Amino acid sequence: GESVGLHLPTLSVQEGDNSIINCAYSNSASDYFIWYKQESGKGPQFIIDIRSNMDKRQGQRVTVLLNKTVKHLSLQIAATQPGDSAVYFCAENADGGFKTIFGAGTRLFVKA
Amino acid sequence: KAGVTQTPRYLIKTRGQQVTLSCSPISGHRSVSWYQQTPGQGLQFLFEYFSETQRNKGNFPGRFSGRQFSNSRSEMNVSTLELGDSALYLCASSLPGLAADTQYFGPGTRLTVL
Numbered sequence: 001g002e003s004v005g006l007h008l009p010t011l012s013v014q015e016g017d018n019s020i021i022n023c024a025y026s027n028s029a030s031d032y033f034i035w036y037k038q039e040s041g042k043g044p045q046f047i048i049d050i051r052s053n054m055d056k057r058q059g060q061r062v063t064v065l066l067n068k069t070v071k072h073l074s075l076q077i078a079a080t081q082p083g084d085s086a087v088y089f090c091a092e093n094a095d096g097g098f099k100t101i102f103g104a105g106t107r108l109f110v111k112a
Numbered sequence: 113k114a115g116v117t118q119t120p121r122y123l124i125k126t127r128g129q130q131v132t133l134s135c136s137p138i139s140g141h142r143s144v145s146w147y148q149q150t151p152g153q154g155l156q157f158l159f160e161y162f163s164e165t166q167r168n169k170g171n172f173p174g175r176f177s178g179r180q181f182s183n184s185r186s187e188m189n190v191s192t193l194e195l196g197d198s199a200l201y202l203c204a205s206s207l208p209g210l211a212a213d214t215q216y217f218g219p220g221t222r223l224t225v226l
């Protein structure tokens with residue numbers, strides 16, 4: 001069946017370094033991908049999205065890369081800050097966009 | 113613009129009881145989705161509503177149901193609660209559209225079943 005997963009369950013980085021969080025998806029028909037950040041006690045917060053007709057999209061300090069050939073998605077965070085510490089989820093929209101499938105999540109620790 | 117609100121924030125129930133959770137979407141958003149989040153299973157899709165109609169449903173038993181009202185507010189109900197239903201239940205809203213739109217999540221309702 002379709003699924004979205006993550007390569008690394010935890011990631012620890014030094015403050016100021018760049019972070020890269022990876023994600024694999026299995027549904028080649030998915031055409032919309034999203035990264036969410038979830039802090040303790042809060043709901044997931046939208047970070048950045050990308051549609052399948054693109055392979056790169058940049059936001060403020062974040063970049064999402066999409067490789068449809070190998071069904072891989074990544075989130076790059078530049079100059080990682082302590083406030084970036086959270087669980088990050090990748091997600092894909094399936095079934096015409098009415099259903100979002102989330103990956104397992106990666107916990108990012110930022111060391112000061 | 114106010115965000116997605118969910119009530120109650122915390123709830124404790126016992127096995128066999130039923131529970132109703134409420135979600136108010138962002139003003140103007142007509143699509144509401146519900147998710148269950150547990151440490152073991154992660155975020156799992158429950159169902160999605162648009163204009164009072166359920167458009168998609170996840171793989172949950174019939175004990176889980178929902179509805180949406182004309183003002184886009186949504187409720188979900190879980191009957192005959194089981195210990196395994198303990199979870200954070202998240203609601204997300206988005207603008208209408210044929211293509212996927214960004215979902216905005218509420219803070220969730222933490223349900224504990226004893």
